[in-house]
Amino acid sequence: MTATTPLHHGASALDPTRLRSDFPCLASESVYLDSVASSLTPVSVVEAMNEYYFSYRANVHRGSYDASMMASEQYEAALAKVAAFIGADPEEVVFTSNTTLALNLAALSLPLSAGDEIVLSTLEHTSNMAPWALKAYQVGATIRWYNPGPEGVFEIDDFVKLLNERTRIVALTYVSNVLGTVYPVEAIANACSERGIVYVVDAAQAVPHRRIDVHALGCDFLAFSGHKMLGPTGIGVLYMKREHAETLMPGIAGGGTIDTTAECRCPSIDECGPKYVTFSALPDKWQAGTPPIAEAIGLGAAVDYLQAVGMENVHRHSQSLAAGVAGALRSIPGIQVYGPEEASLLSSIVSFNLANVPPDEVGRMLNERYHIAVRSGAHCALSYFMGADAVVDVPGNVRASFYLYNTQEEAQQFASAVREIASFCS
Missing domain, CATH: 3.90.1150.10 (Aspartate Aminotransferase, domain 1)
Structure with missing residues (x-):
């Protein structure tokens, strides 16, 4: 040198x-030197997960016995830590298995019709391209591409020229996993908000490296993974603005998403459908099946580590x-x-x-x-x-x-x- x-x-x-x-x-x-693919994991994260497996291994939100109550308490504490880490409310945060599933959940849940348009960029990871391409194919929508060029320099004035009355969704990376370039997320959020466009952020490469405040940023959805930020594999996060979490129909449903204690309003078994369903309170409405309990606790420990540094x-x-x-x-x-x-x-x-x-x-x-x-x-x-x-x-x-x-x-x-x-x- x-x-x-x-x-x-x-x-x-x-x-x-x-x-x-x-x-x-x-x-x-x-x-x-491959941490953006998957970071290494500190001892404290593994120890937190081991404590769950060795000391209070049970499902959450299901049992009235000590182990289940302890697991529920630690799981909810981890959810609160992760939410605070990105400036969100716990009701706005859903645990998934990774960024890819989080983005797919957003794509499955957002309404789209034939003739609508989705805007992506040429720097998108397949995980933020394939779900939208599949959605567009299924409903007859169109994908439009913003090209920031070989150096990945995002020009907001050029970008907004792609937006029109048919644009329904903008789904873009925050930090490119190819070039490391940083998109002007707040400017993009403002442009989308002014036009009533839903803005989805792939933040897999951003959350591990910079302070994020989703409310200040102004996005509608934001996705990231635990394994890129010192946490375990097998857990991802989807933030969704509260208004979307409350009003949208979950694209994935199952155990935990439906309030089984509510009075059934279905006229008959044959006629029972989503319009008669009472969904669980947030964020359980969006958490189908048993969540990644140990992984959530490990991710909470990773957040503690990053906050300390x-x-x-x-x-x-x-x-x-x-x-x-x-x-x-x-x-x-x-x-x-x-x-x-x-x-x-x-x-x-x-x-x-x-x-x-x-x-x-x-x-x-x-x-x-x-x-x-x-x-x-x-x-x-x-x-x-x-x-x-x-x-x-x-x-x-x-x-x-x-x-x-x-x-x-x-x-x-x-x-x-x-x-x-x-x-x-x-």
């Missing part, structure tokens, strides 16, 4: 060396490492770095390609020669990399991502490894 491309892009109050002992997976000699510190630290590495890689001959150069437009991700070397081969060399874990490929961003209207004419790229447990030394090691690979592949 040359002196003209320093890795330090701003001070951070976070000291990753003090945190690393909380993450047993970091005990090896390898460098983990400070989300501003997490954001500054991750962004600083990413911006420094991006600058270092841009100085290497033959390397193309994707995404904007301006650090304020970045999150925790650095994506790049080495000329004439397939991204999978670069990823393999980083793993086998340097024990550095990165992700290579199209990152489920089909509209960016694939098809006749692809934004860039490459099959994918190499993606490194940074989180609160990554150090400056690891960033230096990664940049030096890429420089060395570029030197013998040129």
Whole structure:
């Protein structure tokens, strides 16, 4: 690394060396730079889940015995923590299995008719594209695409030109999982609100790295996953504005969603249908079946951990490492770095390609020669990399991502490894 491309892009109050002992997976000699795919998990999260399994393993909201009441208490406490973490009310938060199911639940529940339009961007992950494409196909609606270009720079004035009287839903990422670029969510929310358009946010890459306040943001729905924010796999979150939670019909129903204590108003079994149903109080109306109890408790512990570190510190630290590495890689001959150069437009991700070397081969060399874990490929961003209207004419790229447990030394090691690979592949 040359002196003209320093890795330090701003001070951070976070000291990753003090945190690393909380993450047993970091005990090896390898460098983990794939946290946006799935973060590592601290001991406190596993311990919280183990306590549930070992001490009060029971279902919630069902029993009047001690274990069930304890499980219900801890589950509700976790729900309150997660809601507060994103500035929501507990009644507005639903636990799902992941971001994908959360977005599918939104798509299944929102009304749409033939001729209506949904606006997506070419940087969307498949999880925020496929549910809307399927919905459009089923009802005869149309998908319209906003293209922020190869660098992913979102121009709000260009975007609003796509909105018209037929636009019903705008579903966009908050932070691109390909480029790390940050969309202007509040400006988008304002544009949608002014036109009566429902705004759905895929925040899988945003919630783990920055402070979120959904009420201030102004979105209608927001989805994210626990496993990207130090929590366990198998749990996701869907925020929905209270007015939607109260008035919409759940796209998925089952045990817990219907108030079985209410008087049945069905004329007969044959005629019984949704119009006669009394739904459970929020958020149970939207929580079909047994929820992810242990996972919710683990996610609550992950929230405690992130709150203790400070989300501003997490954001500054991750962004600083990413911006420094991006600058270092841009100085290497033959390397193309994707995404904007301006650090304020970045999150925790650095994506790049080495000329004439397939991204999978670069990823393999980083793993086998340097024990550095990165992700290579199209990152489920089909509209960016694939098809006749692809934004860039490459099959994918190499993606490194940074989180609160990554150090400056690891960033230096990664940049030096890429420089060395570029030197013998040129």
